[in-house]
Amino acid sequence: MNGWIVSANDLVVGTVVYYAADGWSGDIGDAAVAADRIAAKKLLAASESAVRDNRVVEPYLVEVELCRGKLSPLRLREQLRHRGPSVAQAGG
Amino acid sequence: MYRYDEFDAQVVRERVAQFRGQVARRLAGELSEEEFKPLRLMNGVYLQLHAYMLRVAVPYGTLSSRQLRKLAHIAATYDKNYGHFTTRQNIQFNWPQLRDIPDILGELSEVEMHAIQTSGNCIRNVTADPFAGAAADEIEDPRPICELIRQWSTFHPEFTFLPRKFKIAVTGAPKDRAAIKVHDIGLRMHRNAAGAPGFEVVVGGGQGRTPMIGKTIRRWLARNEILAYLEAIMRVYNLHGRRDNKYKARVKILVHEIGAEQFAAQVEREYENSAGQTRKALPDADEIRRIARHFAPPIGEAEAKADDGEGAKKLRAARAADGGFDLWCRASLAAHKIPGHAIVTVSLKPAGGIPGDATAEQMRSVAGLAERFSHGEVRVSHEQNLVLPWVRAAEVHELWRGLRDSGLAAANAGLAGDIICCPGLDYCTLATARSIPVAQQLGVRLGGTKRQRDIGGLSINISGCINACGHHHVGNIGILGLEKKGREFYQITLGGSADENAAIGDIIGPGFAAEEVGDAVDMVVGTYLKIRRAGETFIDAYRRVGAEPFKEALYAA
Numbered sequence A: 001m002n003g004w005i006v007s008a009n010d011l012v013v014g015t016v017v018y019y020a021a022d023g024w025s026g027d028i029g030d031a032a033v034a035a036d037r038i039a040a041k042k043l044l045a046a047s048e049s050a051v052r053d054n055r056v057v058e059p060y061l062v063e064v065e066l067c068r069g070k071l072s073p074l075r076l077r078e079q080l081r082h083r084g085p086s087v088a089q090a091g092g
Numbered sequence B: 001m002y003r004y005d006e007f008d009a010q011v012v013r014e015r016v017a018q019f020r021g022q023v024a025r026r027l028a029g030e031l032s033e034e035e036f037k038p039l040r041l042m043n044g045v046y047l048q049l050h051a052y053m054l055r056v057a058v059p060y061g062t063l064s065s066r067q068l069r070k071l072a073h074i075a076a077t078y079d080k081n082y083g084h085f086t087t088r089q090n091i092q093f094n095w096p097q098l099r100d101i102p103d104i105l106g107e108l109s110e111v112e113m114h115a116i117q118t119s120g121n122c123i124r125n126v127t128a129d130p131f132a133g134a135a136a137d138e139i140e141d142p143r144p145i146c147e148l149i150r151q152w153s154t155f156h157p158e159f160t161f162l163p164r165k166f167k168i169a170v171t172g173a174p175k176d177r178a179a180i181k182v183h184d185i186g187l188r189m190h191r192n193a194a195g196a197p198g199f200e201v202v203v204g205g206g207q208g209r210t211p212m213i214g215k216t217i218r219r220w221l222a223r224n225e226i227l228a229y230l231e232a233i234m235r236v237y238n239l240h241g242r243r244d245n246k247y248k249a250r251v252k253i254l255v256h257e258i259g260a261e262q263f264a265a266q267v268e269r270e271y272e273n274s275a276g277q278t279r280k281a282l283p284d285a286d287e288i289r290r291i292a293r294h295f296a297p298p299i300g301e302a303e304a305k306a307d308d309g310e311g312a313k314k315l316r317a318a319r320a321a322d323g324g325f326d327l328w329c330r331a332s333l334a335a336h337k338i339p340g341h342a343i344v345t346v347s348l349k350p351a352g353g354i355p356g357d358a359t360a361e362q363m364r365s366v367a368g369l370a371e372r373f374s375h376g377e378v379r380v381s382h383e384q385n386l387v388l389p390w391v392r393a394a395e396v397h398e399l400w401r402g403l404r405d406s407g408l409a410a411a412n413a414g415l416a417g418d419i420i421c422c423p424g425l426d427y428c429t430l431a432t433a434r435s436i437p438v439a440q441q442l443g444v445r446l447g448g449t450k451r452q453r454d455i456g457g458l459s460i461n462i463s464g465c466i467n468a469c470g471h472h473h474v475g476n477i478g479i480l481g482l483e484k485k486g487r488e489f490y491q492i493t494l495g496g497s498a499d500e501n502a503a504i505g506d507i508i509g510p511g512f513a514a515e516e517v518g519d520a521v522d523m524v525v526g527t528y529l530k531i532r533r534a535g536e537t538f539i540d541a542y543r544r545v546g547a548e549p550f551k552e553a554l555y556a557a
């Protein structure tokens, strides 16, 4: 099943966050899922109040697939945002 | 090296304080993102896929050991222990937190560094030949002129909101190591008929979605006229450059649309009209000399004259005795203008590594080695390597051992393993595909010691989108990552070149899926090896035979 979630970057730290029922979470598993486009629009509008609260930067909708209870973004860009760079980091 | 005067230091300090206030207001909710974004960009702060990114300027690619240590400290304290050197001779930190950035900028200001002119539609940080001041083929060190341009362009009120960003590169040598023909303005020093050094002025080069080689609009310009002339160019651009369409806003489009001759005529007219007002205010020969003194070689004349050839002899003996060292020397050493010395390129391209990345420890190690062997001076090259410009021939072997201990002795500068690559979709929010994994794969495939020596001089450049930060248009082999139906695919161009014979590569045919691109590049290289004549590099062979044999090898099957 496909759906939409809302993602943004944390204002202070910059990390990737997802809009959840009780605020923002770094864990995609916590994300609130909209099943159709109308619900997705509503979800995005709700998330925007958090922008006014100064928590996150530029929220937007991300299309996801729900497979065996796990949310997985459809686009590679969002998969990389979710998992982090696909390459080992020099300083790591 | 150039030292900031009190005025510079104060400007940078005030800028840090100002940005500290802006960040505080943003975090307190007094500034919206819309209001804050242009302010953060003016201070080099981007928001990328996973985090903020801070781009720090390295004016004309020159760093002191002290500055490099500070960059290492920032990497270790505020980031994930590494930094990424870019094709614009800058360094980027990929993981700083917004709340820390004012402190980072404060720390940078202690060593005369900042992030000004690293973003926005202004005249960006000026770039130069990384061998400047030391190269055997050089007419004069271009950095005094670069420094003049820096002073003139920083916060220049007339040029703070240009139609688009504006990049200037300068070389003082006939061999172009600064890619001047693919910059908005390229300045190439040469002598006129009377033997006086001056600059050829090239305008309208660039990469991105409309790659172009710059056109010469002035064959020779005296050094002390340079700022007035640049001002005339900027005024013509500011007046006529398009502001209605981002994709047509660079000066290259204006030069292309009205023609180089017409553009030159307008610049000359503006130059004559404004000359009375501005030329007088510009630095005279004494001021140029004053600045030039800061760039005087750190090696005294007495030492230069005293060279008895012993150092070179010692180096030859060490090379003869140690094959690994000899291989590294072949790739890494360049001829120096002072006898008994060498310019050393430190490759940041270990096979399978991330091009341009250096850990905090590696930065500290290079800083220490530069202090011991290169008068405390380091350069950053647009090939994303570091350069030690003042090394005694007698000490090259010892330096190499130090580099080897820090994992910095890859013997591939200028060879197939020396891949130029932007961050791509692993970091960059504008990317359409990943570039680093392709570089890593090719580095391993082509970067074997014997293989890359056999291939010889070859530039491979990879960009993760059409913005071309990896300079793929001017790679002998260029690779552009795109997205097609949700999947990464890669377009290959051949025949590009970033030097004095600059050329934009030809798109060779349909693109390749991620899993095919390694084989395709291998096939291109294999075709070259088959068709080359004795002594011919890849680009020589390509220019002789054209694209056909490569197309056939790639697509005929």
Ligand code: SF4
Pocket (backbone or CB within 6 Å): B422, B423, B424, B425, B428, B429, B430, B431, B432, B463, B464, B465, B466, B467, B468, B469, B470
């Ligand atoms: S070329 Fe594109 S992907 Fe690469 S760094 Fe530039 S903008 Fe990002």
